[in-house]
Amino acid sequence: MTTLDFNEAFPSEQIVSASSLTLNLPRHPKRFYRHGWQSWSLAAWTDLNPLPIQKPTLLHPMQIDPVYAKEKRPHGSWVGAVEFENGEILLLGSLGLDAHVLLNGSHLEGKYKAGNGEWFIAHGDGLEVFSKYADELGKRFGERTNKAAPRVWCSWYSLYTAIDESMLCKIFDELGDLPFDVLQVDDGWQKKIGDWEANEKFPSGMKALADKIKSTGHKAGLWLAPLIAVKSSKLFREHPDWFLKNARGKFVPAGFNWGEQLYALDTTHPAVLDWLAALMKQVRAWGFDYLKLDFLYGSALPGRHHLEIPRETAYRNGLKVLREAMGKDAFFLACGAPILPSLGLCDAMRIGPDVSAAWEDHLESILLYNPTTPTTKNAIRTTINRLWLSPLAQTDPDVVYFRSNEISLTSDQKSLLQDLALVCDFRATSDLPQRLTDDQRKSLRLFLEYKPTIKQTSPYVFKIDERIVDFSPAMPLPKPPAGFDAVLGKIAGCLGNYGWAIKIVDMLKLNVIEKMKKKLVI
Numbered sequence: 001m002t003t004l005d006f007n008e009a010f011p012s013e014q015i016v017s018a019s020s021l022t023l024n025l026p027r028h029p030k031r032f033y034r035h036g037w038q039s040w041s042l043a044a045w046t047d048l049n050p051l052p053i054q055k056p057t058l059l060h061p062m063q064i065d066p067v068y069a070k071e072k073r074p075h076g077s078w079v080g081a082v083e084f085e086n087g088e089i090l091l092l093g094s095l096g097l098d099a100h101v102l103l104n105g106s107h108l109e110g111k112y113k114a115g116n117g118e119w120f121i122a123h124g125d126g127l128e129v130f131s132k133y134a135d136e137l138g139k140r141f142g143e144r145t146n147k148a149a150p151r152v153w154c155s156w157y158s159l160y161t162a163i164d165e166s167m168l169c170k171i172f173d174e175l176g177d178l179p180f181d182v183l184q185v186d187d188g189w190q191k192k193i194g195d196w197e198a199n200e201k202f203p204s205g206m207k208a209l210a211d212k213i214k215s216t217g218h219k220a221g222l223w224l225a226p227l228i229a230v231k232s233s234k235l236f237r238e239h240p241d242w243f244l245k246n247a248r249g250k251f252v253p254a255g256f257n258w259g260e261q262l263y264a265l266d267t268t269h270p271a272v273l274d275w276l277a278a279l280m281k282q283v284r285a286w287g288f289d290y291l292k293l294d295f296l297y298g299s300a301l302p303g304r305h306h307l308e309i310p311r312e313t314a315y316r317n318g319l320k321v322l323r324e325a326m327g328k329d330a331f332f333l334a335c336g337a338p339i340l341p342s343l344g345l346c347d348a349m350r351i352g353p354d355v356s357a358a359w360e361d362h363l364e365s366i367l368l369y370n371p372t373t374p375t376t377k378n379a380i381r382t383t384i385n386r387l388w389l390s391p392l393a394q395t396d397p398d399v400v401y402f403r404s405n406e407i408s409l410t411s412d413q414k415s416l417l418q419d420l421a422l423v424c425d426f427r428a429t430s431d432l433p434q435r436l437t438d439d440q441r442k443s444l445r446l447f448l449e450y451k452p453t454i455k456q457t458s459p460y461v462f463k464i465d466e467r468i469v470d471f472s473p474a475m476p477l478p479k480p481p482a483g484f485d486a487v488l489g490k491i492a493g494c495l496g497n498y499g500w501a502i503k504i505v506d507m508l509k510l511n512v513i514e515k516m517k518k519k520l521v522i
């Protein structure tokens, strides 16, 4: 164990090797920078009060590192930082993968789970110390690839899983000459999560769909979640030994979605790696060149692996196999991805939770105190607080909206989200061309073509050409629920631990989408 006093003589930056490191602070800091585990987990500056435990527990593996889900003290995956009254920032960040940072009173502590590792320590201006940390990470894991930022139409945020071949083909035609680079088919095409073949809604198969996209002059993009599977999949039934188990021999729960329990592949198992490589080759052979690989966190969950290596290394080895098999020329967007272990292997990374057509969600964000829930406010907050990653991967803030149907965002909120996409230089939307007015279509075209000069003037304020844009409205976390809301939150949190309750909520949501789809005149 290494202990250092943070005093006047402290170097402005240094690298220290230690399995556990304590920085003694001269006084209690004012705020702590929490850096969540994977794309959707919270990244934010908070005061030092404990945050309520996110609910429901059943969903924890999809939202936070389950190992630290109940930690009350301020903490973060790989990196943490404190801010003092005078505005000075002190950052402690690991340069290895199995590390966690914690604020213990006036001690900033970093710990590697297995053995020694490097720590980067720097103090001074916030933007500067994070940028230096990113430089050091880049040296070790690889810097951002030089592919052009793609402009993407993605099916998810209008149609969710209610996609089908004929509807998508009509949309691809209707997008016309809008300057998209990629048309990306999201969740809903596959037989099951784990069984990556076209389902009955895609009777001509996936190669035909990719051909159709390419015939419109665009790159074909596809969503998959290759590292997890639902319990009812053929993959899980046929290869239960490929899935991650805990020390008691039980399958490690990887969350609950699609009305089912999720399990994760053990990427230290040679047969799993062969299967992953074959899957990537298959998808490329169909003609998809842009791959959004999602729910990647699954293979970084704790468990007893086939080979005894740290879970982050197990995950990274799996990701290497995926990357190699898809080829360097494919564009790889990592989503639901543990942040540090994905660096250097993907072209772009989602760095926040999903956006939605609402600014906040009373049930999920507030009653359940869940900052990973899909809302535009949650997405902007975490994305802005992760922009320091941009030298390491293209940063995907998720889609923007131009539509005015099926949406409760105000025009200011929609603009803020569009400005975030400009800041990230990653432009995507799911708006249906059939539902856009002429003016909205014009604005979308301008947005896709616009290449402004961006300057960050303070952590949340940017100059976009001559406009000043302040993202502060998205920064506050909801207040922990009190009174009646707290009671409702408790009930909702308990119900949320029952798969059937989540299934009912999901079915209600899908029902709304199906109704919307029927109204769609195509």
Ligand code: 9PG
Binding pocket: 040, 059, 062, 156, 186, 187, 223, 256, 257, 294, 335, 336, 353, 354
């Ligand atoms: C497809 C979607 C979209 C989206 C991804 C991801 O239950 N959950 O907690 C949950 C979180 C995120 C999520 C879906 C479910 O979204 O970010 O863009 O591709 O999967 O299913």
